[in-house]
Structure formats: C-alpha cells, structure tokens
Amino acid sequence: MPTARRSRRDWGERTLAWAFLTPSLVVFALFIGYPLGRTFYLSAHANDLFGAPSRYVGLRHYTDLLGSAEFHQTLVTTALFVLLTVVPGVVGALALVLLLESRIHGVRAFRSAFALPFAFSVASASVVFSVLYNPASGVLNGLLSQLGVAPVGWLTDQRYALLSVGAATIWMTLGYNVLVLSAGVGSIPQEITEAARLDGASGLRLARSVTVPLLGPHLFFLVVVSTINALQSFGQIHILTKGGPDGATRTLVYSVYEKAFAYGSSDFGTASAQAVVLLVVVLACAGVQFGVLERKVHYA
Amino acid sequence: MGKQLWGVRVAAALVAAGLTLTACTSSGTPAGPSGSGAPGAQALDNAKGVTTVNFWHSMTGQNATTLTALVDAFNAAHQGKIVVKPLFQGTYDDVIAKYKASVQQKGTPSLVQVYDIGTRFMIDSKQTVPAQAFVDRDNYPLADIEPNIRNYYSAGGKLASMPFNSSMPLLYLNTDAFKEAGLDPAKQPQDLAELGDMAKKLTKKDAGGQTTRYGFGAAIYGWFVEELLAESGTLYCDQGNGRTGNAGKVLFDSAQGAQAVQWWADLVKGGYAANTGRVPADAQAAFKAGKVAMHLESTGVLRGYTEAAKFTVGTAPFPKINATDQGGPAIGGASLWIDGPGHSDAEQRASWEFVKFLSAPEQQAVWHTGTGYFPVNRKALDDPRDKAWLARYPQFQTAIDELHATNPTPATAGCLLGVMPQARKGVETAIEQTISGSKTAQQALSDAVKQLQPAIDSYNSAVG
Numbered sequence: 225m226p227t228a229r230r231s232r233r234d235w236g237e238r239t240l241a242w243a244f245l246t247p248s249l250v251v252f253a254l255f256i257g258y259p260l261g262r263t264f265y266l267s268a269h270a271n272d273l274f275g276a277p278s279r280y281v282g283l284r285h286y287t288d289l290l291g292s293a294e295f296h297q298t299l300v301t302t303a304l305f306v307l308l309t310v311v312p313g314v315v316g317a318l319a320l321v322l323l324l325e326s327r328i329h330g331v332r333a334f335r336s337a338f339a340l341p342f343a344f345s346v347a348s349a350s351v352v353f354s355v356l357y358n359p360a361s362g363v364l365n366g367l368l369s370q371l372g373v374a375p376v377g378w379l380t381d382q383r384y385a386l387l388s389v390g391a392a393t394i395w396m397t398l399g400y401n402v403l404v405l406s407a408g409v410g411s412i413p414q415e416i417t418e419a420a421r422l423d424g425a426s427g428l429r430l431a432r433s434v435t436v437p438l439l440g441p442h443l444f445f446l447v448v449v450s451t452i453n454a455l456q457s458f459g460q461i462h463i464l465t466k467g468g469p470d471g472a473t474r475t476l477v478y479s480v481y482e483k484a485f486a487y488g489s490s491d492f493g494t495a496s497a498q499a500v501v502l503l504v505v506v507l508a509c510a511g512v513q514f515g516v517l518e519r520k521v522h523y524a
Numbered sequence: 525m526g527k528q529l530w531g532v533r534v535a536a537a538l539v540a541a542g543l544t545l546t547a548c549t550s551s552g553t554p555a556g557p558s559g560s561g562a563p564g565a566q567a568l569d570n571a572k573g574v575t576t577v578n579f580w581h582s583m584t585g586q587n588a589t590t591l592t593a594l595v596d597a598f599n600a601a602h603q604g605k606i607v608v609k610p611l612f613q614g615t616y617d618d619v620i621a622k623y624k625a626s627v628q629q630k631g632t633p634s635l636v637q638v639y640d641i642g643t644r645f646m647i648d649s650k651q652t653v654p655a656q657a658f659v660d661r662d663n664y665p666l667a668d669i670e671p672n673i674r675n676y677y678s679a680g681g682k683l684a685s686m687p688f689n690s691s692m693p694l695l696y697l698n699t700d701a702f703k704e705a706g707l708d709p710a711k712q713p714q715d716l717a718e719l720g721d722m723a724k725k726l727t728k729k730d731a732g733g734q735t736t737r738y739g740f741g742a743a744i745y746g747w748f749v750e751e752l753l754a755e756s757g758t759l760y761c762d763q764g765n766g767r768t769g770n771a772g773k774v775l776f777d778s779a780q781g782a783q784a785v786q787w788w789a790d791l792v793k794g795g796y797a798a799n800t801g802r803v804p805a806d807a808q809a810a811f812k813a814g815k816v817a818m819h820l821e822s823t824g825v826l827r828g829y830t831e832a833a834k835f836t837v838g839t840a841p842f843p844k845i846n847a848t849d850q851g852g853p854a855i856g857g858a859s860l861w862i863d864g865p866g867h868s869d870a871e872q873r874a875s876w877e878f879v880k881f882l883s884a885p886e887q888q889a890v891w892h893t894g895t896g897y898f899p900v901n902r903k904a905l906d907d908p909r910d911k912a913w914l915a916r917y918p919q920f921q922t923a924i925d926e927l928h929a930t931n932p933t934p935a936t937a938g939c940l941l942g943v944m945p946q947a948r949k950g951v952e953t954a955i956e957q958t959i960s961g962s963k964t965a966q967q968a969l970s971d972a973v974k975q976l977q978p979a980i981d982s983y984n985s986a987v988g
Contacts (some may be wrong), residue, residue: 270986468801471953490621491979
C-alpha cells in the first residue's frame with residue numbers, strides 16, 4: 225500500500241517540478257541551447273558568399289585552425305592577456321582593499337574613488353584611454369617628453385600594445401573587484417579580527433593570517449569571473465587597437481569577430497570553430513579553477 | 525535513475541528541435557537572376573500610392589547632414605509618389621555585413637551605398653540591377669560622369685553601380701613648416717625618394733633631442749599602397765585588375781609594392797615619419813596639430829583641415845613611386861546599388877529616379893561643396909556655387925587636375941576583387957611587420973599574398 229501511494233505522489237511531484245522548470249528550460253533552449261547547437265552546426269559547414277552554410281566539411285575548419293600559425297599566435301595572445309589582466313586586477317584590488325582597512329581620514333572617499341571605474345562602460349573608458357595613449361597628442365607621451373623620455377607607441381608598437389590594452393582592462397575591472405572584496409572584508413566577523421588584534425596581530429600579519437584567508441571565497445570568485453571576463457573581452461580591443469598592430473592584441477574573441485564580420489569577411493564556419501575552441505578554453509579554465517583552487521578555499 | 529534519463533531525453537528533444545529549426549533557416553540562399561532589363565518610367569506611373577525607397581548608407585557628421593538635405597529635396601519634389609527613407613547602417617564594413625544578412629533573410633534594402641572595394645562582391649551577389657540597364661533604357665548621358673570614376677565601377681564595359689561619393693588621395697603639406705625649413709611648398713616632391721629627403725629636412729628636434737615635428741606621417745591604411753601602385757601603373761591583382769575576368773591572384777608583392785612599403789617603414793625607423801597606427805583620425809590629428817609636415821589623406825578631409833589647422837594647408841598631387849611613373853590615382857569612395865530580386869518594378873524605378881537625382885550636376889555641386897567629396901558629374905564643376913567654392917578653397921583644384929590628368933587604364937581603375945577588404949588588411953599587416961622590422965617589405969608582402977590566397981580561392985569557388 226505505501227509504495228504504490230508514494231510512487232503516485234512522486235509522479236505528481238515530478239510532473240509539478242517539470243511544469244515549474246519548463247519556462248526556464250524553454251528560455252534556456254531558445255537562447256543558449258539553440259545558438260550553441262547552431263554554432264556546432266556552422267563550424268562543420270563551408271559558407272556561401274553571404275555567410276549562409278553551403279556544404280558539410282566535417283572537422284576541416286578545426287584541422288585548419290590547428291595548422292594555422294595565425295591561430296597559434298591568437299591563442300598565445302589570449303593566454304597572455306588573461307595573465308596580464310587577471311593577476312594584477314585581483315592582486316591590485318586586494319592591496320587597495322587592505323589599505324582601506326587602515327583607519328585613516330577620508331577612507332570612504334577613497335573607497336568610492338576606487339570603486340568608481342565600475343560605473344564606466346567599456347566603450348567610454350576605452351575612448352578615454354585612447355586619448356591618453358594617442359601617440360602625437362596623448363597625455364602619457366606628453367608626460368614622458370617632460371621627463372625627457374622618447375615617446376612610446378602605446379598602441380602602435382607591438383611590444384607595448386597588449387600591455388596598454390591590458391592596463392586599460394585592469395583599470396576597468398578594478399572597481400568591481402574592489403567592491404566585491406570590500407563586501408568580503410565587511411563580512412568577516414568582528415570578533416575574529418578583534419581576537420587576532422588582542423593576540424598582538426596587526427598590519428601585514430593580520431592581513432596575511434586572518435583577512436586574506438577569510439577572503440578566500442571572494443578571491444576565488446573574482447579569479448573565476450575575471451578569467452572568463454578576460455577571455456571574452458572585446459570592446460576595449462575593438463576601440464583601442466582593432467586587434468593590431470600585426471595581430472599583437474588579437475585575442476580569441478576578437479578573432480571570431482574578424483572572421484565573421486570584419487573586413488567584408490563572412491567566414492562563419494571558421495568563426496564558429498573558433499567560438500567552440502573558446503568555449504572549450506573557458507570550460508577548461510573554470511574546471512581547473514574549481515578543481516584546484518576551490519579545494520584550498522576555506523568557506524567560513 | 526528514471527528521472528535522470530527522462531531529463532536527458534527532454535534535453536535531447538530540445539536540442540533536436542533546435543537543430544530542426546537550424547535546418548529550416550539554413551536551407552540555401554536566395555540568388556535571384558540579375559535583372560537584364562530595367563523597368564521604365566511607366567512602372568512608377570502605374571504604381572498605386574507612394575513607393576518607398578529604403579536607402580542604406582554610411583554617411584556621418586557633415587556628410588550625413590548634406591545627404592539628408594538632398595533626400596528632403598527629392599522627397600519634396602516627388603510628394604505623393606516616392607518617399608526615400610535614408611537609414612544609417614554604420615561603417616562601410618558594417619553595411620556589407622548587414623547586407624549579407626539581409627540577403628539571407630530575403631530583406632535587402634531598395635538601394636544601398638557600398639564602398640569601392642565592395643564592388644566585386646556586389647556584382648557577384650546577383651542581387652542588383654546593373655546601373656547600365658537603366659542608363660540604356662533612359663539614354664542617360666553617361667559621358668557626363670567622370671571617365672575615371674565610371675571606369676572604377678564598370679566591369680566588362682558596363683556600369684555596375686552609379687558612383688555617388690568619390691574621393692581621391694592627396695599629399696597634404698604644412699606650408700608653414702616648409703618655409704621654416706627653407707623649402708618651397710610650391711615645389712612638390714616628384715617621387716618617394718624626394719619626398720623622403722624633404723621629410724628629413726622637415727623633421728625638427730628640440731634641445732633635448734625629442735622630435736617635435738615629423739617630416740611625414742600617414743595612417744597605416746592599405747588604400748595608400750593601392751594608390752601608389754596605381755600611380756606607378758602597376759596592377760594590384762591579375763586579370764587586368766579583375767576587369768577582364770575574375771581575379772584569382774593579388775600582385776601587390778611586386779617590386780613597386782615592396783619599394784613603397786620599405787620606403788615608408790624606413791622613414792618611420794629613421795625617426796622621420798610618425799607612426800600613429802591604423803586609425804585615420806589619429807594621423808589626421810597629428811597633421812592638424814602641426815606634428816607632421818607632410819601627410820597622405822583623401823580629398824574628403826580637406827575642408828576639415830582648412831578649418832581646424834592653425835597653419836596654411838597646402839595640397840600636392842599624390843606622390844609617385846618613381847618620377848618616371850605614368851599612372852595616376854584610382855578613385856575611392858562609394859557608389860549606389862539598386863536591388864532587383866524581391867523589389868517591385870516601381871520600387872526599382874523609384875530607386876533609379878533617386879540615383880539619377882543624386883548624380884545630376886546641381887546635386888553633385890551641393891554634395892561637392894558640402895562635403896569635400898569629388899563631384900562625379902563633370903558638369904557640376906560649371907555650377908556657379910562650385911566655382912565660388914573652388915575660388916575660396918584653391919587647394920581643391922589639385923584633386924581636379926589630378927583626376928583629369930589620369931588616363932583610364934586597368935592600373936588606374938583599381939582592382940576588382942571579392943575579398944578586397946581582406947587584401948587591404950593584409951597590406952596593412954605587412955606595413956606593420958616591416959615597420960617593426962620583423963620582416964623586409966618584400967617578405968611581408970609575399971607572406972600576405974600567400975595568406976590571402978585561400979580566401980580568394982574559396983570566394984571564387986563560392987561564386988562558381
């Protein structure tokens with residue numbers, strides 16, 4: 225008797241559960257599932273003049289990518305860009321937040337100032353940076369010439385372009401990172417820091433042994449989110465360098481855009497194959513971070 | 525267990541549904557036949573109500589204002605019959621991307637403004653009615669259109685689209701800097717070597733050894749190399765610059781191409797030319813600010829320069845690679861394409877009426893004086909307004925003389941190539957590589973040619 229009734233009740237609950245899930249599943253299928261399936265489909269097809277899929281080519285776009293020196297350079301650039309932006313972005317924000325912990329006057333003003341970049345859109349921030357970096361009339365080269373240093377091709381010299389775009393990106397992400405970490409510091413129970421202080425810990429020691437370990441979950445979250453954001457950066461690259469000079473700032477996302485839309489190209493096949501590679505890279509990064517980093521994170 | 529399996533099945537069903545949808549939307553691309561005959565004026569007479577012309581364009585700022593005024597004038601003159609709706613669609617590149625999507629969705633605009641280097645693609649798209657068909661039907665006086673401009677937009681001797689906004693490249697001079705350096709701005713450099721020597725004399729350093737003014741500076745823009753090749757009478761691509769058949773190869777790695785790119789890179793490396801990158805606005809800013817004494821740009825910026833610069837802006841013919849070169853510059857800019865498939869005869873005819881209006885002498889004089897683009901109609905130069913404008917801006921005469929001195933040849937017609945935008949980008953990358961010193965100009969250009977080949981082949985095989 226109980227088994228029969230229970231399974232009938234289970235069935236009813238299951239139906240109800242699916243009924244509740246259906247709307248979100250439909251949205252998911254429509255806006256994530258379909259484009260994803262479409263990307264895989266396009267990546268296995270050649271294109272006609274207008275970019276419509278014309279014939280099945282199997283894995284040819286993928287094998288072409290593997291053999292392409294240009295694509296290898298793109299992958300290296302992408303990895304460098306992630307390293308150059310995520311590490312300084314998170315470490316810098318952490319340093320700022322720890323400094324804000326010191327009891328000095330006007331700390332609120334600083335906190336607002338440090339969080340301010342969050343309010344800028346990528347486009348407007350990029351335009352401001354392009355003015356700063358301008359080789360002939362830019363502020364940065366103006367300062368250098370005051371110091372008697374030769375002007376630098378911030379965005380036009382292969383050696384500096386990625387660093388310059390990276391610096392702009394760090395500035396843009398800093399606000400968000402400061403906000404998250406400030407919230408993290410605020411959530412550390414007072415009694416713990418007080419106990420540590422009573423034990424004689426202060427300054428660096430307090431930060432190293434108490435604050436930073438307790439910020440673990442926030443730092444972990446920031447590393448994951450910043451990595452994914454860095455992998456998907458587009459606006460600042462488009463506005464500042466358009467992937468140049470000579471491909472020095474062409475990341476994976478920018479390469480996808482170039483193949484699909486730029487320069488009259490409509491090579492959606494290659495672009496989709498690159499998008500799939502990007503998906504794999506993002507999943508792999510997230511997987512590694514969850515597998516390795518998370519184990520070291522202490523959730524209070 | 526069972527629950528999980530069911531979930532998997534639901535997911536699979538959703539994916540399958542998505543794929544079916546995909547299959548439905550991707551079933552081929554419409555490729556209607558290109559109209560052989562164009563509808564006559566009666567198509568519009570027979571039409572009921574108002575015929576709407578959706579006009580995609582890429583004009584911004586002052587150029588957009590002037591275009592809107594012309595559209596308003598046309599609409600007022602055709603009240604109750606035709607209404608032209610100008611729709612700004614972003615940059616020329618954006619227009620091509622959107623146009624491709626519109627072909628897939630069978631929703632092309634009635635009329636579209638496409639840049640010079642999109643010409644081959646537009647012909648191959650088979651979506652448009654050749655302007656020649658309307659010209660033949662109306663006995664339109666094609667001789668009024670500047671022969672060099674007509675030459676660019678013709679394939680197989682037939683006009684594919686009607687030129688609208690045409691520009692030419694010029695050498696811009698800071699005449700004050702010339703006088704300061706003891707040079708005569710009226711004595712213009714005959715070739716690249718001479719231009720380089722002048723650039724060295726015009727470069728100025730302060731006491732600390734910092735360069736305060738470069739002798740030369742231009743945006744890393746592939747168009748300039750195309751122009752230098754045209755000036756030297758060298759083909760950019762095979763099949764007579766794609767005029768006698770579909771081009772299958774680019775030829776910009778010629779000795780002339782390498783000479784021009786190496787010359788440019790050497791000036792930058794020697795500290796005599798400013799490298800402001802690919803963005804034209806940055807190079808323009810450097811010239812306007814007096815940081816660069818000689819500069820390559822289109823005629824289209826002349827009016828802005830004369831108004832913004834604190835020095836006297838001089839213009840000279842675009843340089844030749846060698847003084848003995850017999851070619852001339854190819855024109856740049858954009859033309860107007862009338863869409864055929866999916867558009868009624870009345871709509872096609874209405875588009876043509878508007879195109880005819882825009883290319884008439886009076887409108888071209890308004891356009892010329894309002895924007896700085898070259899008048900495509902020769903008779904516009906006789907318009908009193910145009911004459912007054914030339915008297916005020918004598919610098920503009922340079923471009924007119926330059927155009928009229930050029931014999932139409934395949935080299936000066938410019939290259940028709942389906943993947944021309946990518947070819948231009950390849951040249952730009954080669955310039956960057958030569959400047960950075962990672963390759964010689966010859967090597968960089970040869971590599972660019974090699975890298976471009978698969979794109980040309982796949983384009984040509986897609987055209988069939």
